[in-house]
Amino acid sequence: MNNDNPTSLIAGRCTLVGAGPGDPELLTIKAVKAIQAATVLLVDDLVNDQIVQAYARPGARIVHVGKRGGCKSTPQAFIERLMITAVREGETVVRLKGGDPFIFGRGGEEVEHLREAGIECAVVNGITAGLAAVTALGVPLTHRDHAQGVVFVTGHAKTGAGAAEDPTDWRALAATAYNARLTLVIYMGVSGVSHIERELLHGLPADTPVAVIQHASLPHQKHIATTLGKLQDGIAEAGLASPAVIVVGDVLRGLAAAALPVGAEKFGT
Template sequence: MNHLASSPLQGSCTLVGAGPGDPELLTLKAVKAIQAATVLLVDDLVNDEIVSAYARPDARIVHVGKRGGCKSTPQSFIEKLMITAVREGEHVVRLKGGDPFIFGRGGEEVEHLREEGIECAVVNGITAGLAAVTALGVPLTHRDHAQGVVFVTGHAKTGHAATEHPTDWRALAATARDARLTLVIYMGITGAHHIQQELLHGLAADTPVLVVQHASLAHQRQLTTTLGRLANDLAQEGFGSPAVIVVGDVVRGAAAVDAELPRRLANGD
């Protein structure tokens, strides 16, 4: 329902990407939006230093947890908070890790706000899939190794629609092989064994894989391995979320930071 006619809006709403974690990777536009906000709805994956450094002292800060594998604030409740605050004349910033429009549910929030007669601005952030490889000097595309990149989630929406249209990992593997594409898998740690087994139907076991946990932060961890060893090495090294899995020949560039990778690739481990 459109409420513009009965109750003119005085507030505003902006979806802001906080990037992968490092405060220095924020855009100038993101900083300005945070500084202007009177209400901040902050996701779990947003670095606390960002809010401490840039939120105004009188801003109301509401932490709305959205982290894979943990109890999350219901999406409907978050959207209700946003709408209510805007109608009360607040300048609302919905602060999200990474980029709002890359697996950040930003599209859903914008659609819901528009249904309520509220236009929402969006400020992009550096997505974790890009920051993860850049921190190691590895590209996502390379003229000799990868002609494109695919961003895909390993944690699809639950419910009937997800059951009808699950990710076809086998088809994706075949496409990545034939078109020379890099696969960047978000939220794939929990389902890593299933994803690995399905990808092996189209990609060789010695396909290089890079896993980066807590990208861009001081406690970042990385693992360079092969598709055939992925699930085993993740378990052995104790990797968890949040992490990004990168599959493809561009990962060979990560050998500079992992002395084990050349041996694994040579031996097909």
């Protein structure tokens, strides 16, 4: 056997599975089946422990490979090597990710590395946090009267060699959102909220409605409803932190004060 040929070593299989925003009941049936079939589970920090406890098969090898902003993280290269090695050893590998693997989950990078190793990888979508967050507030991401589309954007871009200093042109994005009537859904934006707020105000009015939702879909979910001009102060006053999603746009004007959970902040207050 030629060990230099990766395809000659493949005995197992790999699936990227989206675990959704946190609530175990939001898992898809296909996700549950994949988790139950796995002999090796590589689990992200944002995956609810109840999901693994409920659906992992007895004897499955469970490896926690946390990747949280601002915290010590498992190197991405190590995770990819572990996936490839396990598949070549004949394991049924599931890479279990919070939300959806292909929305800010590095799923694209992992699929590319697996293919380079001669491994085709299946993907099971999950409900992304940006969708679950606004649904938890009872409002949509699009609305015929308020928003003709939605933009998902990260507030925490790639860092390191070759990375742009500020790869997101927030001013241009704000102008486009205003002119095209778009909802902005910002992932991983809490740590950079001062910069994001300042730049968005170049293209959006200060009274543009904003909601910040932490731990979307979970029992300890917490959120504020405020305006763009008060975004940074609102987050600080409420003590919100990651993981949280920031939603910006007029769709939030339909969020009636009477429908807000106790402790939520009214727009413009």
